[in-house]
Amino acid sequence: MTIANIMLVDDEVPFVEAMTRRLTKRDLEIHAAYSGEEALQKLAKTSSVEVVILDIKMPGMDGIEALKQIKSRFPLVEVIMLTGHATVETGIEGMKQGAFDYLMKPCDINDLVAKVEQAARKKRQHEEKIIQARVKEITSRRE
Amino acid sequence: MWRKSVRAPYYKHLIRNMIFTILAVSFVPVFFVSWTIYYAFANAYHEKVNAHLVALVENHKRQIDAFLNARLADILFLSENFSFAQLNDPEFLQAKLLSLKNNYSGVFVDLGVVDADGNQVAYAGPFKLSRVHYNNAPWFQAVMKNQVVVSDVFLGLRGFPHFIVAVKRFDGDKPWIMRATIDFIAFNNLVENIHVGKTGFAAIVNKKGELQTKPRFQFNVAQGCFGRFIDCDQPLTREIFSEERPDEHGQMTIYVSALLKNKEWLLVFQQKVSDALADQRFAQRLSLVIFVIGGAGILAMALLLSIRMVNRIATSDQEKEMMNKQVIESGKLASLGELATGVAHEINNPVAIMVEEAGWIEDILTEKEFTGNPHMDELHRALKQINTQGKRCKEITTKLLSFARGSGSTIGMVQLNEIIEEVITLSSQRAKYANIELHSSLNPDLPEIKASETEMHQVLLNLVNNAIYAMEKTGGLIDFKTYPREDKVVVEVSDTGPGIPEAVIGRIFDPFFTTKPVGQGTGLGLSICYGIIRKMDGDIQVKSIVGKGTTFLITLPARNASI
Numbered sequence: 001m002t003i004a005n006i007m008l009v010d011d012e013v014p015f016v017e018a019m020t021r022r023l024t025k026r027d028l029e030i031h032a033a034y035s036g037e038e039a040l041q042k043l044a045k046t047s048s049v050e051v052v053i054l055d056i057k058m059p060g061m062d063g064i065e066a067l068k069q070i071k072s073r074f075p076l077v078e079v080i081m082l083t084g085h086a087t088v089e090t091g092i093e094g095m096k097q098g099a100f101d102y103l104m105k106p107c108d109i110n111d112l113v114a115k116v117e118q119a120a121r122k123k124r125q126h127e128e129k130i131i132q133a134r135v136k137e138i139t140s141r142r143e
Numbered sequence: 144m145w146r147k148s149v150r151a152p153y154y155k156h157l158i159r160n161m162i163f164t165i166l167a168v169s170f171v172p173v174f175f176v177s178w179t180i181y182y183a184f185a186n187a188y189h190e191k192v193n194a195h196l197v198a199l200v201e202n203h204k205r206q207i208d209a210f211l212n213a214r215l216a217d218i219l220f221l222s223e224n225f226s227f228a229q230l231n232d233p234e235f236l237q238a239k240l241l242s243l244k245n246n247y248s249g250v251f252v253d254l255g256v257v258d259a260d261g262n263q264v265a266y267a268g269p270f271k272l273s274r275v276h277y278n279n280a281p282w283f284q285a286v287m288k289n290q291v292v293v294s295d296v297f298l299g300l301r302g303f304p305h306f307i308v309a310v311k312r313f314d315g316d317k318p319w320i321m322r323a324t325i326d327f328i329a330f331n332n333l334v335e336n337i338h339v340g341k342t343g344f345a346a347i348v349n350k351k352g353e354l355q356t357k358p359r360f361q362f363n364v365a366q367g368c369f370g371r372f373i374d375c376d377q378p379l380t381r382e383i384f385s386e387e388r389p390d391e392h393g394q395m396t397i398y399v400s401a402l403l404k405n406k407e408w409l410l411v412f413q414q415k416v417s418d419a420l421a422d423q424r425f426a427q428r429l430s431l432v433i434f435v436i437g438g439a440g441i442l443a444m445a446l447l448l449s450i451r452m453v454n455r456i457a458t459s460d461q462e463k464e465m466m467n468k469q470v471i472e473s474g475k476l477a478s479l480g481e482l483a484t485g486v487a488h489e490i491n492n493p494v495a496i497m498v499e500e501a502g503w504i505e506d507i508l509t510e511k512e513f514t515g516n517p518h519m520d521e522l523h524r525a526l527k528q529i530n531t532q533g534k535r536c537k538e539i540t541t542k543l544l545s546f547a548r549g550s551g552s553t554i555g556m557v558q559l560n561e562i563i564e565e566v567i568t569l570s571s572q573r574a575k576y577a578n579i580e581l582h583s584s585l586n587p588d589l590p591e592i593k594a595s596e597t598e599m600h601q602v603l604l605n606l607v608n609n610a611i612y613a614m615e616k617t618g619g620l621i622d623f624k625t626y627p628r629e630d631k632v633v634v635e636v637s638d639t640g641p642g643i644p645e646a647v648i649g650r651i652f653d654p655f656f657t658t659k660p661v662g663q664g665t666g667l668g669l670s671i672c673y674g675i676i677r678k679m680d681g682d683i684q685v686k687s688i689v690g691k692g693t694t695f696l697i698t699l700p701a702r703n704a705s706i
Contacts, residue, residue: 012492018499025506057488084491084540105495106533109502 003113004120005048007031009039009066010055010082015105019053026113036061040069049077051100051119053112056083056090064093071098076126078119082107145457154453161449169441177434181427188423196339196399196419197385200412203337203345204383204401210333211293211404214250214308214325217243219291221254222321227314230256230321236267243323252305252324257283259318268324270301277322282307286320293404296327296355303327306355331356334410340421343414347403348372355408362413363391372400372409387416469677487540498533501526557594559634559699560585563623566603570611577611578618586626590701598675605668606636606695612659613640613693627701634697642689651685 006028010016013034020030031046033039036058043049052070056063067079081094081102091102100119103112145154221230221239229235236254243251253268261278277283282294286309294307309322334356337345346362347355350372354362383401390396395416403410417424505526513519567581574581610621619639626633643651650656652673657666676683681699 012496015492015496015499018496018503021503022499022506084488084495104537105491106498106537107495109499 002029003027004050004116005029005031006051006053006116006120007033007039007042007046007049008053009033009036009058009063010053011035011058012055022109023113023116026109028113028116035059036063036066036069039066040073043070043074043077050123051116052077052079053082053116054079054099056081056094064090064097067094067097067099076123076130078123080112080115080119082112145454145461148457150457150460154457157456158449158453161452162445165445165448166441169445170438173434173437177430181430184426185423188420192419193385193397196343196397196412196414197383199337199339200345200399200401200410201383203333204403204410207333207347207403207410210330211308214323215291215293215310217247217251218308218310218321218323222310222312227256227312227319231265233265233267233273236265240267249326250329252326255322255324257309257320257322259287259320264319272300275300280307282309282322283320286311286322287318295349295351295353295407304357306330335359337412339412339414340418342418343412345410345412347408347410349408372402390415483540490536490540494533494536498530501529501533554593554595556591557596557599558589558591559599559625559632560587560589562596562599562603563625563634566600566607567623569604570607573608573611574621577615579611579614580620581623582620583623584625585623589625589627589632592632592679592699592701594679594699595675602672602675602697603634603636605672609668610636610638610640610693614638617641619692628698630701632699632701634699635694636697637692637694639692642691642693643685643687644689648685648687652683 003026006023008016008019008023008030010019011034016032016034020032023030029048031042031049033042037060039052039054043052054063054066054070058066061069063081063083067081070077070079078100079094079098081091081099082105083090083102084105094102100122101115103115145151148154221243225235225239230239236256240251240254243254253266253270253272255263255268255272256265257263257277261276261280261283263273263275263277266273266275280299282292285294286292290311292307292309294309296304296306298304304327305324306327307322307324309320311318311320313319334345334347337343338359342360344359344362345356346358349355383399385397385399387395387397390413397412397414397416397419399412401410402408505523507513508519508522508526516522563583563585567583571581607621614621617640622635622637624633624635624637647656647658652669653666656670659666673683676697676699679699681697684696684698685693686696687693
C-alpha cells in the first residue's frame with residue numbers, strides 16, 4: 001500500500017524524473033505530467049490521484065490556471081504548489097485558489113513527503129465525510 | 144535654499160523679470176494717467192487764474208474810470224449850475240467844497256476858479272493858493288484846449304502828490320476854468336486794493352512812464368507791457384492785455400494791463416507765476432509725494448511678492464526633482480525586480496534538480512549492497528555538502544527576489560536595537576579580521592517599529608558590509624547609534640573609512656552602481672536598502688567627508704501605521 005497517490009506536474013523533465021525516483025522510493029505512487037494541459041488530461045483518466053504537486057511557472061497553461069481548473073473539475077484533489085518562482089504574491093494567490101500549501105524549490109524531500117501525507121489525509125477525510133453524508137442521506141431516505 | 148543651487152541664476156532672472164513686469168504694469172498706466180490729469184489740470188488752472196486776473200483788472204479799470212468820470216461830473220455840475228460870479232465868491236466856493244467833502248468823504252481837497260490868463264481868482268481849500276498863476280501848468284494848457292481835463296499826478300506847488308480835475312466854461316465870451324484837486328490817497332486806495340496772493344499788485348503809469356499811484360512793491364516801469372504803451376510806434380490795441388514774461392530777476396511773471404482815462408493811463412497788474420499758481424504747485428508737490436510713497440510701496444511689494452513667489456517655485460521645483468528621482472529610483476527597482484524574478488526561477492530549477500539528484504544518490508546509498516563501503520562516510524559528507532550549497536543558492540535567489548520585489552518577508556513589530564545587536568554579532572568575525580572595532584550607543588527607550596525583521600537585517604548588514612569593505616585595509620571604527628526623534632526612529636551607521644567622493648555620492652543608491660572590482664559587487668546592496676527604507680515611508684541619507692568617514696542616516700516612522 002502506498003502512502004499516497006500523487007501527480008507531479010513540472011515542465012522541467014529532469015526534475016520530474018529525479019523526484020519521481022525519490023518519491024517512489026518513499027512509497028508514493030507518482031504520475032508525471034509535463035504541462036498543465038497534460039495534468040488535466042491524466043487526472044481525468046486516473047481517478048486515484050489524491051495530491052497534485054504543481055509548478056507555478058510553466059509554458060502554456062501556468063500553475064495558477066492549472067490549479068483553478070483542477071479545483072473546479074476535481075474539487076477533492078489537493079494541490080501543493082512547488083515552484084522556483086515563489087514569491088509571497090504567487091503563494092497567496094495559490095492559497096486563495098484553494099492550494100493546500102506551497103513550497104519553494106529546492107525543498108527538503110522529507111518536508112515534501114510530510115506535506116503530501118497531510119494533504120492526502122485531508123483528502124481522505126473529505127472523502128469520508130462525503131461518504132458519510134451520502135450514507136446518511138440514503139439511510140434517512142429509507143426511514 | 145535656491146540661492147546656493149545650480150539654478151540660482153535662473154531664479155534670479157525670474158525675480159528680475161517679475162519685479163520688472165509688476166513695476167511696468169503698475170507704473171506705466173499710473174504714470175500716463177497722472178501725467179494726463181496733471182497736464183489737463185495745470186492748463187485749466189492756468190487759464191482760470193489768467194481769466195480771474197483779467198476780470199479783476201477789467202473790474203478795477205471800470206471802477207477807476209467811473210471814479211474819474213464821477214469827479215469830472217461833480218465839477219461839471221458845479222460849473223453848469225452856478226455862474227462865474229457866484230463861484231467867484233470864496234465863501235460860496237467854500238460852502239460848495241464842504242458839501243462835496245460831505246458827499247465824498249476826503250476825495251476833494253480843494254476847489255478853485257481860474258480865469259483865462261491862468262490866475263486863480265477864487266479858492267477854497269486848506270492851502271493858501273489864491274492868486275496863483277497856473278498858465279504854465281500842463282493841466283491848464285490842456286483844459287484850455289480840450290474843455291475838460293484830468294491831469295496826471297504831480298507834486299505841484301504844495302509838495303504833495305495830487306491831480307487836478309478841471310473844466311472850461313464861458314462867461315459871455317470870456318472863458319474861465321473850474322478846477323478841483325483830488326486827494327491822492329483816496330485815488331491810490333482804488334488801486335492799492337488790488338492785491339492778490341503774496342506778490343500780486345497793481346499800479347498806474349502815464350505815457351511818460353511816470354507812476355500815477357504808489358505801488359505796494361518795487362515796480363519796474365521798463366517791464367511788462369509798458370513799453371508798448373509808452374512807445375507809441377507799437378500801441379496797445381486791446382483794452383485788456385495779458386502776457387507772461389520773466390521779470391528783471393528772471394522770474395516768470397503775469398502782467399495784465401488795461402488802458403484808462405482815454406488811453407492816457409495804463410493800469411498794470413503783475414504777479415509772479417509761482418505765486419499765482421501756488422495752489423497748483425502745492426497739489427503738484429503733494430501728488431509727487433504720494434507718487435513717490437506709492438511707488439516705494441509698489442516697489443517693496445513687487446520685491447516681496449517676487450521673492451516669495453520664486454521661493455515657492457523653487458520649493459516646488461525641488462519637490463518635483465525629488466519626485467522625479469524617486470520615480471527613476473522606483474523604476475530602476477521595478478526592472479531589477481523583473482530581472483531578479485527571472486534569475487531566481489532559472490537558477491532555482493536547475494539547483495533543485497541537482498539537489499534532488501544528489502538526494503537520489505543518497506537514497507541509493509541506503510541500499511543493502513553499499514553497506515560497509517569504506518567510502519560511505521565521505522560520500523555522505525559530499526552529498527550533504529551539495530545539499531547545503533543548493534540551499535544556499537536558494538537562499539540567495541530568495542533574498543534577491545524578496546528585496547527586489549519588496550516583499551516575501553513577514554512584517555511585525557521590530558525592535559531595531561535587537562536587530563543591530565544581531566548584526567553586530569554577525570559581523571564581528573569579519574570585522575575582527577579587518578581590524579575594525581564595532582561600537583554601538585543604542586537608546587533603550589527606542590520605540591518598536593512596524594517592519595520586516597529580515598529586511599532590516601538586510602539593510603543594516605549591507606551598510607556594515609560596505610563599511611567593512613571600505614576599511615578592510617586600514618581598519619577603523621563602525622559606530623551604531625539609535626535614538627527617537629519626534630514620531631520617528633533614527634539609526635545612524637558611521638564609519639571612519641575613506642569617505643565617498645563627491646562625484647559618485649549622487650549615484651550610490653542606483654542599482655548596479657558599484658565601486659568594487661568587476662565580479663566582486665553587484666551594485667545592488669544600497670539600492671535594495673533604499674527600496675526597503677522608502678517602502679516603509681522612511682528615508683535614508685548619506686553624509687560623507689572624504690578622508691574622514693561616512694554616515695548613513697536612516698529615519699523610519701515609529702507610528703503603527705500599515706506599511
